[in-house]
Amino acid sequence: MIYLDNNSTTQLDPRVLEVMMPFLTSEFGNAASSHTFGRRINNHVKSARENIAALLQCDPGEVVFTSGATEAVNLGLKGVAKNYRSKGNHIITANTEHPAVLDTCKSLEADGYDITYLPVDRDGLIDLMELKAAIKEATILICVMYVNNETGVIQPISDIADTAHEHGALFMCDATQAIGRIPINVYSLGIDLLAFSAHKFYGPKGIGGLFIQHKQPKVKMSPILHGGGHEHGLRSGTLNVPGIVGMAMAAQLAMNEMQRDADHVTMLRTYLEESLLKEENAFLNGSYDHRLYNTANLGFKGIDANVVIGRLQGIALSNGSACTSAIMEPSHVLKAMGLSNEDAYSSIRFSLGRFNSLMDIETTISTIKPLLVNAF
The missing domain is CATH 3.40.640.10 (Type I PLP-dependent aspartate aminotransferase-like (Major domain))
Structure with missing residues (x-):
């Protein structure tokens, strides 16, 4: 996983x-x-x-x-x-x-x-x-x-x-x-x-x-x-x-390893984000400058995020808050930011952590890119 x-x-x-x-x-x-x-x-x-x-x-x-x-x-x-x-x-x-x-x-x-x-x-x-x-x-x-x-x-x-x-x-x-x-x-x-x-x-x-x-x-x-x-x-x-x-x-542990975690996760997220934002019609949700280093909320115009997430085998991603993920409604956060229902439904949250590796990110990128073509 x-x-x-x-x-x-x-x-x-x-x-x-x-x-x-x-x-x-x-x-x-x-x-x-x-x-x-x-x-x-x-x-x-x-x-x-x-x-x-x-x-x-x-x-x-x-x-x-x-x-x-x-x-x-x-x-x-x-x-x-x-x-x-x-x-x-x-x-x-x-x-x-x-x-x-x-x-x-x-x-x-x-x-x-x-x-x-x-x-x-x-x-x-x-x-x-x-x-x-x-x-x-x-x-x-x-x-x-x-x-x-x-x-x-x-x-x-x-x-x-x-x-x-x-x-x-x-x-x-x-x-x-x-x-x-x-x-x-x-x-x-x-x-x-x-x-x-x-x-x-x-x-x-x-x-x-x-x-x-x-x-x-x-x-x-x-x-x-x-x-x-x-x-x-x-x-x-x-x-x-x-x-x-x-x-x-x-x-x-957080006090002792916070900077190390931040450096590690920032590197991984940057690599993930830069790779996926090269895709046609990809966009970032939220401030580029004022956000936590571990989170990338990316939209891919025209796709259904739930379809992509459902087709991923062995990769755990989210389309929003886990507290509301069972409700098939567009994210209230993304809607409040001005996104249309379609764009909100096309968005995926990637949230990285201490135990993720570069191989995890490389595998995720290579797995998710083909799915973006037919996820409607």
């Missing part, structure tokens, strides 16, 4: 699995237990929290463990919305966000909140002037993702955060595609809340977290899960210790 769907999920790094194994076997204690066994497990959780905080360059006490980014997004949006309702009920986001954000915002709309969905330009970027114009006195939160999962487009996070703070609003960022791939300092970027998931940076599935700013200003939250008061009372439930330990190891 040649796996080029790393924005959907990544392969678990064998070194991550190795550190997880004791906590799936002999070290099975509950981190909340008061006996010696439980306290020993809790010490591992504390150490893991420090590793993850180091990746975000934040205080360990500002990291709340969740089951993944989707839960973290729900906790962030709903937790802020509920706690700041007396200040206002207006939230701003972008119409190219992940369904975890968009669906949660729709849920909040049904509860009486006012949501503004910002448009994007042909490159997939929001307009800062349009953002400023959308802010109201009742605006409590602006939520914009760091890196788009379909196109790899990187939003101007620091500028968005500054705009939010200038108007007394909080800034939340879904950094699921960014964490572990590019350096993040939540303080210098001005991020108040940040959602992430381990399985996007070679960690296990079922574990993620939410950074919640405790300083200047301290973000006040209301929980969405109750029962036990775990994670500072914000996320009740027995901690997923194997997952937490695995995510911490993935974070440590």
Whole structure:
């Protein structure tokens, strides 16, 4: 299998699995237990929290463990919305966000909140002037993702955060595609809340977290899960210790190998992209300059991307978000960027990762080119 769907999920790094194994076997204690066994497990959780905080360059006490980014997004949006309702009920986001954000915002709309969905330009970027114009006195939160999962487009996070703070609003960022791939300092970027998931940076599935700013200003939250008061009372439930330990190891590897991964993957993507864009009627979706180094969303006018993907044997590709791939509709991200239904249906996402090789890319190019001729 040649796996080029790393924005959907990544392969678990064998070194991550190795550190997880004791906590799936002999070290099975509950981190909340008061006996010696439980306290020993809790010490591992504390150490893991420090590793993850180091990746975000934040205080360990500002990291709340969740089951993944989707839960973290729900906790962030709903937790802020509920706690700041007396200040206002207006939230701003972008119409190219992940369904975890968009669906949660729709849920909040049904509860009486006012949501503004910002448009994007042909490159997939929001307009800062349009953002400023959308802010109201009742605006409590602006939520914009760091890196788009379909196109790899990187939003101007620091500028968005500054705009939010200038108007007394909080800034939340879904950094699921960014964490572990590019350096993040939540303080210098001005991020108040940040959602992430381990399985996007070679960690296990079922574990993620939410950074919640405790300083200047301290973000006040209301929980969405109750029962036990775990994670500072914000996320009740027995901690997923194997997952937490695995995510911490993935974070440590990311810090140590981020530049090496970036150099390797950039080389592979450049080769793939330059080769395929030579094809007749091929085009790039998203900003060429403002995007993550591992993602190439390419369109091939006149072809049906689902036909191409279905005919590939042993090569895993995607035509959009894995969370909506079962729905036979054009990508909401590409449509928001101005693509026609036909062009959106003709687009394929290539997302590369740490374990891809030059041979993978060469094989993919030689396999996919003949398919582009008859994929209608």
